[in-house]
Amino acid sequence: xxxxxxxxxxxxxxxxxxxxxxxxxxxxxxxxxxxxxxxxxxxxxxxxxxxxxxxxxxxxxxxxxxxxxxxxxxxxxxxxxxxxxxxxxxxxxxxxxxxxxxxxxxxxxxxxxxxxxxxxxxxxxxxxxxxxxxxxxxxxxxxxxxxxxxxxxxxxxxxxxxxxxxxxxxxxxxxxxxxxxxxxxxxxxxxxxxxxxxxxxxxxxxxxxxxxxxxxxxxxxxxxxxxxxxxxxxxxxxxxxxxxxxxxxxxxxxxxxxxxxxxxxxxxxxxxxxxxxxxxxxxxxxxxxxxxxxxxxxxxxxxxxxxxxxxxxxxxxxxxxxxxxxxxxxxxxxxxxxxxxxxxxxxxxxxxxxxxxxxxxx
Amino acid sequence: xxxxxxxxxxxxxxxxxxxxxxxxxxxxxxxxxxxxxxxxxxxxxxxxxxxxxxxxxxxxxxxxxxxxxxxxxxxxxxxxxxxxxxxxxxxxxxxxxxxxxxxxxxxxxxxxxxxxxxxxxxxxxxxxxxxxxxxxxxxxxxxxxxxxxxxxxxxxxxxxxxxxxxxxxxxxxxxxxxxxxxxxxxxxxxxxxxxxxxxxxxxxxxxxxxxxxxxxxxxxxxxxxxxxxxxxxxxxxxxxxxxxxxxxxxxxxxxxxxxxxxxxxxxxxxxxxxxxxxxxxxxxxxxxxxxxxxxxxxxxxxxxxxxxxxxxxxxxxxxxxxxxxxxxxxxxxxxxxxxxxxxxxxxxxxxxxxxxxxxxxxxxxxxxxxxxxxxxxxxxxxxxxxxxxxxxxxxxxxxxxxxxxxxxxxxxxxxxxxxxxxxxxxxxxxxxxxxxxxxxxxxxxxxxxxxxxxxxxxxxxxxxxxxxxxxxxxxxxxxxxxxxxxxxxxxxxxxxxxxxx
Numbered sequence: 001x002x003x004x005x006x007x008x009x010x011x012x013x014x015x016x017x018x019x020x021x022x023x024x025x026x027x028x029x030x031x032x033x034x035x036x037x038x039x040x041x042x043x044x045x046x047x048x049x050x051x052x053x054x055x056x057x058x059x060x061x062x063x064x065x066x067x068x069x070x071x072x073x074x075x076x077x078x079x080x081x082x083x084x085x086x087x088x089x090x091x092x093x094x095x096x097x098x099x100x101x102x103x104x105x106x107x108x109x110x111x112x113x114x115x116x117x118x119x120x121x122x123x124x125x126x127x128x129x130x131x132x133x134x135x136x137x138x139x140x141x142x143x144x145x146x147x148x149x150x151x152x153x154x155x156x157x158x159x160x161x162x163x164x165x166x167x168x169x170x171x172x173x174x175x176x177x178x179x180x181x182x183x184x185x186x187x188x189x190x191x192x193x194x195x196x197x198x199x200x201x202x203x204x205x206x207x208x209x210x211x212x213x214x215x216x217x218x219x220x221x222x223x224x225x226x227x228x229x230x231x232x233x234x235x236x237x238x239x240x241x242x243x244x245x246x247x248x249x250x251x252x253x254x255x256x257x258x259x260x261x262x263x264x265x266x267x268x269x270x271x272x273x274x275x276x277x278x279x280x281x282x283x284x285x286x287x288x289x290x291x292x293x294x295x296x297x298x299x300x301x302x303x304x305x306x307x308x309x310x311x312x313x314x315x316x317x318x319x320x321x322x323x324x325x326x327x328x329x330x331x332x333x334x335x336x337x338x339x340x341x342x343x344x345x346x347x348x349x350x351x352x353x354x355x356x357x358x359x360x361x362x
Numbered sequence: 363x364x365x366x367x368x369x370x371x372x373x374x375x376x377x378x379x380x381x382x383x384x385x386x387x388x389x390x391x392x393x394x395x396x397x398x399x400x401x402x403x404x405x406x407x408x409x410x411x412x413x414x415x416x417x418x419x420x421x422x423x424x425x426x427x428x429x430x431x432x433x434x435x436x437x438x439x440x441x442x443x444x445x446x447x448x449x450x451x452x453x454x455x456x457x458x459x460x461x462x463x464x465x466x467x468x469x470x471x472x473x474x475x476x477x478x479x480x481x482x483x484x485x486x487x488x489x490x491x492x493x494x495x496x497x498x499x500x501x502x503x504x505x506x507x508x509x510x511x512x513x514x515x516x517x518x519x520x521x522x523x524x525x526x527x528x529x530x531x532x533x534x535x536x537x538x539x540x541x542x543x544x545x546x547x548x549x550x551x552x553x554x555x556x557x558x559x560x561x562x563x564x565x566x567x568x569x570x571x572x573x574x575x576x577x578x579x580x581x582x583x584x585x586x587x588x589x590x591x592x593x594x595x596x597x598x599x600x601x602x603x604x605x606x607x608x609x610x611x612x613x614x615x616x617x618x619x620x621x622x623x624x625x626x627x628x629x630x631x632x633x634x635x636x637x638x639x640x641x642x643x644x645x646x647x648x649x650x651x652x653x654x655x656x657x658x659x660x661x662x663x664x665x666x667x668x669x670x671x672x673x674x675x676x677x678x679x680x681x682x683x684x685x686x687x688x689x690x691x692x693x694x695x696x697x698x699x700x701x702x703x704x705x706x707x708x709x710x711x712x713x714x715x716x717x718x719x720x721x722x723x724x725x726x727x728x729x730x731x732x733x734x735x736x737x738x739x740x741x742x743x744x745x746x747x748x749x750x751x752x753x754x755x756x757x758x759x760x761x762x763x764x765x766x767x768x769x770x771x772x773x774x775x776x777x778x779x780x781x782x783x784x785x786x787x788x789x790x791x792x793x794x795x796x797x798x799x800x801x802x803x804x805x806x807x808x809x810x811x812x813x814x815x816x817x818x819x820x821x822x823x824x825x826x827x828x829x830x831x832x833x834x835x836x837x838x839x840x841x842x843x844x845x846x847x848x849x850x851x852x853x854x855x856x857x858x859x860x861x862x863x
Contacts, residue, residue: 110722110723111719111721111722111723111726113716114716140723141723181723260718261718261720319715320715320716321715321748322558322746322747322748323557323558323745323746323852324555324556324557324558324559324747324748324750325748325751327557327558328555328557328751328754334557334561334849334852335843335845335846335848335849336845338845338848338849338851338852339844339845339848341848341852342807342848342851346810352855352856353716354576354708354716354746354855354856354857355576355744355745355746355855356715356716356746358716
């Protein structure tokens with residue numbers, strides 16, 4: 001151990017994580033009972049690889065501002081230490097202090113409906129306001145939307161002191177310097193600066209399909225409760241749910257219309273006994289917090305549509321519809337419908353996706 | 363020992379007169395064609411020799427030189443066969459006719475001496491208007507479109523010679539005349555439901571606005587697009603002749619009457635090459651689909667599957683109404699003012715409604731990105747087409763027939779012609795200010811869209827043009843109300859939407 005003077009233990013852990021052929025399980029076995037230096041020496045016993053690899057990854061992490069904890073490290077998060085399958089080495093940006101807050105995992109499909117996106121965004125916004133951290137995967141769709149919602153809240157209150165808001169916690173399936181998906185690059189950086197961006201994978205590792213289920217187990221492990229906003233009957237979110245159930249973590253789901261494919265999974269979860277969630281208050285209750293606190297969503301902020309527009313709004317409530325549907329269902333002149341839709345959109349009651357109109361109800 | 367016979371060759375959709383000069387002199391027997399002939403012209407040597415011998419004429423065993431004048435211009439095609447044969451007959455003294463100079467010849471020869479039709483007869487004859495033109499019988503109808511009075515037909519080379527000598531008669535072609543073309547365009551009354559797409563088609567026809575249908579497979583995009591030519595007014599005489607010339611030059615089929623009187627409908631497959639689309643070619647410059655659709659409809663089904671370069675090549679004709687093709691041998695301009703109708707699925711799986719699609723995000727965004735922004739921007743109307751509901755589908759009542767829509771379309775077209783001399787889609791920005799002033803409320807609506815970044819500068823003008831057409835359809839000549847602008851906005855769905863999160 002003494003011959004490695006000058007190199008920190010975490011660098012050895014990181015180098016081990018980066019070894020070819022290393023799996024989370026092997027890494028866990030290696031690091032659970034030995035110090036990283038010794039584990040590295042054992043791994044190197046038959047190898048010609050020198051300590052260059054250790055120095056290289058140390059430099060790389062310092063350059064990319066990536067920090068490393070391993071399972072024996074005192075700084076290693078307690079929530080993970082007692083996990084059945086803990087990640088032995090964690091690469092992260094930001095502060096592990098984010099894990100001190102109450103934490104809700106919010107996950108969902110990568111191809112959501114607009115109303116799913118708005119729901120996730122609203123949850124993010126209000127959880128941020130109520131000092132509850134949100135664990136998610138920074139994927140496209142729901143995952144991105146929920147952290148985007150938190151960012152909106154942060155942006156609205158630029159002067160607030162640190163720790164006043166719920167922190168974003170992003171668990172990703174590739175090296176922290178490899179942004180995936182690229183479209184979330186801005187959010188990725190923001191989470192790293194304002195919360196905790198964490199990964200099991202060493203810098204430079206690209207996302208492989210089999211990384212995602214592994215990543216999902218960490219999302220579940222870091223959450224006190226898991227909420228699925230929208231999901232098909234099979235998919236990554238359902239794997240997260242399975243991991244959560246394995247850990248006795250309660251799962252909630254946002255109910256959706258049975259006609260919408262991307263609500264199939266969440267509705268199935270509710271049928272199987274998961275609690276339904278329709279507002280942030282339900283989440284407070286799930287965390288056994290005071291659900292009477294004044295959350296932003298307890299009253300409707302939007303100007304109510306007048307009776308004339310109400311018909312149009314109602315016609316859009318049962319899933320997305322095209323103009324055809326409105327014309328035939330309402331039996332009103334097109335210009336009249338057009339004006340109503342314009343007003344409703346301006347007030348935030350309906351959204352248009354490629355010509356499909358959908359109501360945003362609470 | 364010398365003769366000069368008139369014929370014509372095709373350059374784009376124009377016939378250029380040329381003289382076929384034949385010289386028969388002493389020397390080693392041989393047959394040379396000079397004057398930049400293409401392969402088909404050169405092969406004429408063998409066809410002409412066989413045709414002459416089969417017709418009972420004698421082949422002069424001398425040195426035969428043929429020059430196609432003007433010699434600097436490339437000649438293509440097989441239309442020179444008959445002229446060549448006549449030249450040899452005349453130069454070898456086998457046929458004397460004083461009035462040979464009054465005739466031109468445009469036909470291919472078979473080895474048995476029969477006359478065969480050639481592609482592009484109409485423009486070829488148009489280039490030879492001051493003479494009498496001899497063509498093969500199947501070419502008679504289209505030739506008469508170009509030059510109604512001076513067309514003569516014969517079945518064989520022998521008949522041509524006899525008729526020229528006065529020993530025989532030209533074939534009677536009067537029976538070929540006056541066959542009125544009939545419309546085979548399907549009728550709008552077959553369409554059930556689909557009020558939005560119907561209205562969009564009507565606006566497109568009335569204002570000449572390009573239109574894009576977005577919808578799942580089987581929703582009826584193609585069905586409506588195919589019926590669009592039926593909403594357009596019949597072609598004017600001038601348009602009809604131009605359309606016929608183009609079709610003839612491209613060797614495309616013509617209606618029984620010879621003259622194209624209904625707006626053409628062209629639906630090229632998405633594997634179409636750039637040359638097939640805009641025209642061109644190495645030796646003979648042929649008109650492409652864009653020109654064939656001139657004064658009609660160019661329908662691109664699965665528009666995203668077309669090669670991006672092919673779609674982008676359409677931008678010039680979309681803007682200018684013509685295609686300019688430049689080649690080393692020649693440069694030509696072809697008319698190409700068409701109504702562009704595109705159809706596409708919203709994503710590879712064709713799911714339709716948001717949340718119903720099962721494609722992954724990458725595949726989906728890649729799919730719509732195949733259509734470049736500038737190309738998408740050129741569609742004034744972009745309409746989501748959803749599956750017709752069961753009730754409407756089972757409804758036995760017919761939809762509104764095309765004729766009724768066509769009446770309104772014709773009225774609007776006349777209004778806009780009076781106002782600006784063209785269709786509304788071609789109003790310039792200045793003309794918009796004079797002819798399509800916005801009411802204050804309408805201005806506010808558009809200002810908001812612009813401020814939200816949902817409308818580009820180009821989109822702003824396009825919305826105003828569509829609004830003008832909408833107001834015209836409703837019979838309002840004056841200021842454009844905000845309701846009308848709202849409808850115009852609904853008819854121009856945003857695609858390429860950035861992810862909300």
